[in-house]
Amino acid sequence: MIKSMTAFARAEVKEGDLNVVIEIRTYNNRYLDFSIRLPHGYSAIEDKMKGEIKKTVSRGRVDVKTYIKSEAEDSKIIEVKASRALALKDTLSTLKKEYDIKPKISMESLFGQTGVLESVTKDKDIDKEWPIVSKCLAKALVDLDGMRLVEGEFIQKDFVKRLTYIEDSVAKIEGEMDGILDVYQEKLKDRIEKLTKGEVELDPARIAQEAAILADKSDVSEEVTRSDSHIKQFREIMEKNEPSGQKLNFLLQEFNREFNTMGSKIGNASISHIVVDLKSELEKLREQVQNIE
Secondary structure, X not given: OOOEOOEEEEEEEEEOOEEXXXXXXXXXXXXXXXXXXXXXXXXXXXXXXXXXXXXXXXXXXXXXXXXXXXXXXXXXXXXXXHHHHHHHHXXXXXXXXXXXXXXXXXXXXXXXOOOOEEEEEOOOOHHHHHHHHHHHHHHHHHHHHHHHHHXXXXXXXXXXXXXXXXXXXXXXXXXXXXXXXXXXXXXXXXXXXXXXXXXXXXXXXXXXHHHHHHHHHOOXXXXXXXXXXXXXXXXXXXXXXXXXXXXXXXXXXXXXXXXXXXXXXXXXXXXXXXXXXXXXXXXXXXXHHOOEO
């Protein structure tokens, strides 16, 4: 089935003191490209996240925002600098004994200039937290894939409609070609009669021979057969459960080659108009193919 490259998903998982929120946005891109934003201290899980995403997404731009918060003491501890604390103690003792000064020490001063206390961020326990992050990521990827499938269904319906139009148009060209020999014979007769003003007797055998040569040069039966084959392939690829964007884009190039050849071979005005319409439909298909994985 066809999947769109454009989608969004958000998931949240809370276990114990850890709360994880992951947002994923995907965009059109020729190749698979990542932009993963992680909180400070979690860079070690970036490659693991990429590995999990690759199992679901094979092409496109993937933007991931990850929010991880620990409610355990706001993930920080207070550390006492022993040497500074002892120095401060000696200084305060001297001020009291020798100068009868009893300064008041606030918590702010202990954290500030004295540097006795420092707030230190705990080391991240990646091995413990990764399973929770992975669970949240898996949840987000399921929702993302669901949205990509829904969007892909709309695109596939448009493909089916346009393929049917192309198929009918190719059948019309094939039908028009059935009487092309008679058309060329009449054109040759009219042209010769105008040039000779009817003073030269026409040789029916020679006219038929020249018309046959023109008809042979204008024969597009091979192009019609290949176009029918491309239509069949297009439909088969759409139904497969695998990325199809690049294959379908290649098929559209083949379609374009067949239609260009038809247009250059055929001098029939009505058929030329059909070819122009076909190329217009191809362009619309090509625009849509850029949106699928």
